[in-house]
Amino acid sequence: MFLIYSYAEDALILSIFVLLFYGGCTVAVAKNATFPALLVFGDSIVDTGTNNYIPTIIKCDFEPYGRDFQGGKPTGRFSNGKVPSDIAGEIYGIKELLPPYLDPYLQLEDLLTGVSFASGGARYDPLTAKVVSVLSLTDQLQLFMEYKEKIKLALGEEQIAAFISKAVFFICVGSADIVNTYYATMLRSFEYDIDSYTNLTVSYGAQFFQELYRLGARRVLVLGVPMLGCIPIQRTLGGGARRVCADKQNHAALLFNSKLSSQIASIKNNLPEFKIVYFDTYYPFLYILQNAEKLGFEVANRGCCGAGNIEVSILCTRLHDLETCKDASKFVFWDSYHPTEKTYRILTNMVLNEHPQELL
Template sequence: MFGPLLPPPRLLSMSSIQFGFGFGSPRPPSDRSLSLAALWAVVLLSPLRGTARAAASGAPPHTAMVPAVFAFGDSIVDPGNNNGLATVAKCNFSPYGRDLDLGVPIGRFSNGRVPSDMLAEKLGVKKFLPAYLDPNLELQDLLTGVSFASGANGYDPLSAELALVLSLSDQLDLYTDYMETVRSEVGEERASAIASESIYILCTGANDITNTYFGTLLRRFEYDVSSYADLLVGSASSFLRELYGLGARRIMVLSLPPIGCLPSQRTLHGGPERDCFNSADEAAVLFNSKLCAEIDSLKEDLPGARLVYMDIYYPLLAIIQDPARFGFEVSTKGCCGTGNIEVSYLCNRLDHPEMCDDDTKYVFWDSFHPTEATYRTLTDQLYSKYGRELF
């Protein structure tokens, strides 16, 4: 059942999608040819400017102007860009989003808010960082930042192709379109200031290891773990250089988490005891070390850039290994359904009889994504440790 994927059929052409800025633009059309995406599911089984104040939970000790926040990457920071794509990597249905203010599932891969939302709030910008492909966006939404992230994306372009989602290249194209719209609305000078003074988040790569590499044979025919990590780091470096070339200066890059300890990976690879999948964790540690070194190198090559590598691996591992220390009770399975394998469409309203009542006791919401409570704990730790480096 969890065997290798077949060679992909004709993939959804991203050039056929009309990427809009809101203002009544159509949402990307759906496509019913989802055979490859189904296989992916099996494998996964302004005006106003914000002010960051020291009083805001872990903020830098000085006041800094942050006009906007932007996010790129995967499901950790995707607030709904996948909703209109022809992919099964989406969650705009119950019980996702059950703890949001209105309890409405709008596309975030969690029970509530995600890290990009929390960072935007810490910086005094806004409480929710919306999806760029949300057709209801208004000018003010654009000027204070959006997320271009797409769940199931990765540094490896093949990851996006397998899941029929937006690649990092697609996301950069959307950002370029975004900047053209902003320039037309507020002028070149202000648009350039928004680009250079805003905070950017890059968070992706987990799907590359869990799904594209260990979940299929497509990359293992070509790469061992070390050379595959080099491929991913090379892609990350190219992305950061391109983003810098488009005006970005304050960029935070999240490491890979301990992906072998995700509930889904315990179920698929952890044996009868559902132990952590050590091979995936070792690959994540290797990638993280190479990524950190590459970011140090980029700092020397990109004048004026504030590139901040943020280690998420060990903070999350500490929570998983000792949940009680952080106020949690369950760290080996998610809240949704059995918590062992459910994610995306497998985590649905039909699972309600088995779903946990209090997700604040759980480290994970589904078998792949943390709960809002976990995200809040991690975001507080990361911003307290690294926030000053952004200014």
């Protein structure tokens, strides 16, 4: 189900008029001329508040989420602080915080430097986005097309293509396909084995990337999935009494990543001007887990919120204050599914520095 959301159009048009008229017919974009904007698609890892504005139970706009964010207020980010969308904006010198596109208070300059279309709970597989009432990748593409029309008012028909081609597109999705759609809910496991299901999800991914290309994207970075069997909730559900890493989920993650990487290489061969780059997260995340103590972490097998074994989203609330850790920087995970800001910062820096020139 896709719902149409709109801004206060009069305010947006007025801001465009003021910017154009009083700014000598120039448009303010990011200082980083190479990458004028960051546009993010995906799931809860990169959702900066989209789900606040849609009717879904997959939310985190309540305490203790955002405890270490600016002002200590929950913003809809699935962590104690910033998420990779924000950190990528910092790394590329574009902006400090990446707002959700559906935020009704966005100004023109917010749009021109980038937004997140990501929705917590999204998958490559469109089936379960409908089940949990979140925005599928198709829905996110529709919002992107709406976004293009809005900024066209400021940039003009001739400039919009160049602007979109220089923007960085950041894609992070796929984890929920494996751990939720396939293993937890078993919505697909009766008709597919894991090999055929990863083929299916990667084929959906290929369609999505090619649609981005058709819509003008030329610089796209795609994250693989991390060691899914080692996130706390998977240890709880599939790791036995000792809560070890769940082998099936880790194997599935490796299988998916291998196919995704190969598919992206094939797309690049067919579209040489398409700078689409696969970024591995599995082994960087393994490094963090294996070197947790060296990196300043004290706990790597459970989340900070509550007991940290199953709590996530609506199960992670102020009711768990007495159990929730006092210092999230000592934990690799914030809840049973999502890392802390500290982990995200280490991981995002490791990953984005892996291929620093390939998007240029």
